[in-house]
Amino acid sequence: MAGTLAHPRADVRPLLRDFYDRNAAQVAKELLGCVLVRRFQDGRVVAVRLVETEAYVGAHDRACHSSIGRTARNQAMFGPPGRLYVYLVYGLHHCCNVVCGPGLDPNAVLLRAAAPLSADELCLLGLSRERMRSPLHSTSGPGNLARALDVSLAHDALDLCAARSALWVLPRLFIPRIVTGPRIGVQYAGAWSRRHLRFCERNSPFVSRPRL
DNA sequence: CAGCGGATGTGCT
DNA sequence: GCACATCCGCTGG
Numbered sequence: 061m062a063g064t065l066a067h068p069r070a071d072v073r074p075l076l077r078d079f080y081d082r083n084a085a086q087v088a089k090e091l092l093g094c095v096l097v098r099r100f101q102d103g104r105v106v107a108v109r110l111v112e113t114e115a116y117v118g119a120h121d122r123a124c125h126s127s128i129g130r131t132a133r134n135q136a137m138f139g140p141p142g143r144l145y146v147y148l149v150y151g152l153h154h155c156c157n158v159v160c161g162p163g164l165d166p167n168a169v170l171l172r173a174a175a176p177l178s179a180d181e182l183c184l185l186g187l188s189r190e191r192m193r194s195p196l197h198s199t200s201g202p203g204n205l206a207r208a209l210d211v212s213l214a215h216d217a218l219d220l221c222a223a224r225s226a227l228w229v230l231p232r233l234f235i236p237r238i239v240t241g242p243r244i245g246v247q248y249a250g251a252w253s254r255r256h257l258r259f260c261e262r263n264s265p266f267v268s269r270p271r272l
Numbered sequence: 273c274a275g276c277g278g279a280t281g282t283g284c285t
Numbered sequence: 286g287c288a289c290a291t292c293c294g295c296t297g298g
Binding site for chain 2: 148149
């Protein structure tokens with residue numbers, strides 16, 4: 061992993077499994093401002109700052125895929141925290157989630173939108189400019205974000221905390237102001253659809269619609 | 273801004 | 286078999 065950093069700073073290391081080993085609402089809030097890093101086969105890297113997440117808080121949450129029990133599709137969510145849960149929705153778009161806890165409690169955080177890194181952030185992270193690539197597509201909206209990072213079903217259950225992973229998360233360099241609202245596209249979930257489990261960086265133009 | 277087509281895996285009957 | 290899905294982009298008013 062250090063091989064992807066030109067001038068790695070000792071204090072900037074991927075988030076450890078402990079970070080993810082908590083309920084999804086807590087993790088979703090604290091992922092805002094963190095940097096998602098994707099390394100491709102050719103060694104090049106795309107890195108973005110997360111600005112929008114949604115928490116799916118376990119089997120009692122009717123909007124959460126784990127609420128129907130364990131299936132072939134959602135089994136990654138029942139595994140250990142710190143892995144991805146990726147699925148295909150509407151037959152076209154991939155959605156990229158981070159599995160949370162505590163323990164094996166089937167929580168997950170949907171990664172909905174991200175922003176390009178500022179020059180200051182690049183500098184603070186010590187990311188190599190040569191290996192850095194800008195995303196080829198929009199990073200607003202879960203389907204777009206997954207496409208921009210080329211994340212697909214092949215990455216389901218991928219471990220974000222493993223050495224030399226294709227994907228990992230770096231800690232946030234500042235704490236953003238957060239606004240909350242109901243989650244998108246879960247009207248079927250009754251009262252759960254109205255809970256404020258969507259978290260956005262306030263005033264970020266990269267948050268998906270409808271803006272909070 | 274509402275409406276809708278796209279394209280297919282998934283879970284239930 | 287079938288209805289629906291943690292979406293997106295385009296269309297028409």
